[in-house]
Amino acid sequence: MGLCSRFTCMRCSDCCYFSDLRDMPVLLPHEVYYYKILAEHLGVKLEFTRLESGLYRWVIRGYCSFYDHSTKSCRIHSEKPIACRMFPLLLDVSGNKLMVSSQCSWVKKCSQGVMSISSSEDVASLFPGEYEALCELLTILYGVESIMAVAVKSNNIEVTLSVLGEKCSVIRVLESNIVKDLYLLLLADCTSD
Known part of the structure; x- marks a missing residue:
């Protein structure tokens, strides 16, 4: 090549x-x-x-x-x-x-x-x-109606994902290599209830 x-x-x-x-x-x-x-x-x-x-x-x-x-x-x-x-x-x-x-x-x-x-x-x-x-x-x-990206600072990402998982599909979780407990989440199909 x-x-x-x-x-x-x-x-x-x-x-x-x-x-x-x-x-x-x-x-x-x-x-x-x-x-x-x-x-x-x-x-x-x-x-x-x-x-x-x-x-x-x-x-x-x-x-x-x-x-x-x-x-x-x-x-x-x-x-x-x-x-x-x-x-x-x-x-x-x-x-x-x-x-x-x-x-x-x-x-x-x-x-x-x-x-x-x-x-x-x-x-x-x-x-x-x-x-x-x-x-x-x-x-x-x-796809803004169905996809959302958020930055989350959490020392217990499992709990955060559990709560978000009840309202959204979690597509991707990226953990920062630079800042401890900082995550970038890509979410889809979130409901308001």
Whole structure:
């Protein structure tokens, strides 16, 4: 398999440096809550601006607060926001368009293969992990009536899940590797009783 047959992060840090507001990541409300907790724990400051859509723009001037220059990696890599996990795929929610970022060094190097994308199967084949994150985002954005994501700080997650399990289907539980007793829950089909 050649370099351009499947997306591989080149650790260039282009996706972690921002000078234009339009290029900054857009987060879901539950992600903002979750990353504020992580930032507080790691001693960094984050800034968010609420958008008309109800989503939030993560305002980053220069390098992301979570970017580690010495290792050229993300300090929260295993817990990155969906927008970061999707990169270099970009979703224009207002226009329902999927784009590929030209800021990415891999995309620049492999532009011929990227330009030949003509179907979702091509996207999934070229960007498998990023496509999976995109599908997660689409499920949350367009399945809002039946899917809900929440961040929970609990020292007894079993009890929390038991209570939530009576009202919702628990789809996924992600435990933070950074903040003790912090969980991100993806819930479906919640009832109000």
